[in-house]
Amino acid sequence: MTRIVLVTGGARSGKSTFAERRAAQEGGAVTYLATAQAFDDEMHERIGRHIADRPAGWRTLEEPLHVAGALRTVITPTALLDCLSLWVSNALLAGWTEQTVLDATCELLDVARTRAGLTVFVTNEVGSGIVPDNALARLYRDVLGRVNQRAATASDDAYLIASGLPLTLKGTSP
Numbered sequence: 001m002t003r004i005v006l007v008t009g010g011a012r013s014g015k016s017t018f019a020e021r022r023a024a025q026e027g028g029a030v031t032y033l034a035t036a037q038a039f040d041d042e043m044h045e046r047i048g049r050h051i052a053d054r055p056a057g058w059r060t061l062e063e064p065l066h067v068a069g070a071l072r073t074v075i076t077p078t079a080l081l082d083c084l085s086l087w088v089s090n091a092l093l094a095g096w097t098e099q100t101v102l103d104a105t106c107e108l109l110d111v112a113r114t115r116a117g118l119t120v121f122v123t124n125e126v127g128s129g130i131v132p133d134n135a136l137a138r139l140y141r142d143v144l145g146r147v148n149q150r151a152a153t154a155s156d157d158a159y160l161i162a163s164g165l166p167l168t169l170k171g172t173s174p
């Protein structure tokens with residue numbers, strides 16, 4: 001059955017763990033769609049820990065930019081995209097305009113809506129602090145906020161994770 005779940009929260013809030021648990025609960029095969037790129041040793045180690053912690057049978061697909069196309073190739077019933085926030089960052093740093101990112105978001109959500117299975121999206125809440133003093137950070141905050149709103153609208157279930165605990169924003173309680 002087609003279902004979209006959005007998991008949002010701050011850094012180290014436990015959102016990836018929550019999303020992975022939700023994907024595993026589905027019981028079928030899972031594809032993990034990673035948008036992160038390792039540009040330094042710390043990120044290599046972080047990604048290595050995630051790989052080691054994932055169930056052995058899960059497939060991994062790494063795609064920093066063209067996530068709709070990558071999701072279209074997923075053949076497992078469950079897909080977990082971690083995370084929209086790094087994808088938006090990658091896209092803006094690659095020179096995509098806000099409109100290009102929003103169009104790509106629509107395409108991504110269309111793919112999720114037409115897949116026969118569960119798609120879990122992980123993202124970050126980044127707009128709660130002070131207004132950033134540089135233009136790129138302000139653009140990032142605004143574009144990601146709009147992407148998150150679109151993803152939440154398209155979702156059946158949406159959760160905010162804070163201090164490891166889920167708050168149900170929409171849909172079924174965990």
Ligand SMILES: Nc1nc2c(ncn2[C@@H]2O[C@H](COP(=O)(O)OP(=O)(O)OP(=O)(O)O)[C@@H](O)[C@H]2O)c(=O)[nH]1
Nearest residue numbers: 011012013014015016017034035036047050082083
């Ligand atoms: N390229 C790549 N990235 C991965 C892989 N596994 C996990 N990641 C990335 O790791 C990132 C999430 O890790 P963290 O930054 O440690 O988690 P977090 O979201 O800050 O923290 P929590 O809220 O606690 O989950 C996501 O952006 C993923 O894309 C992988 O196999 N390859």
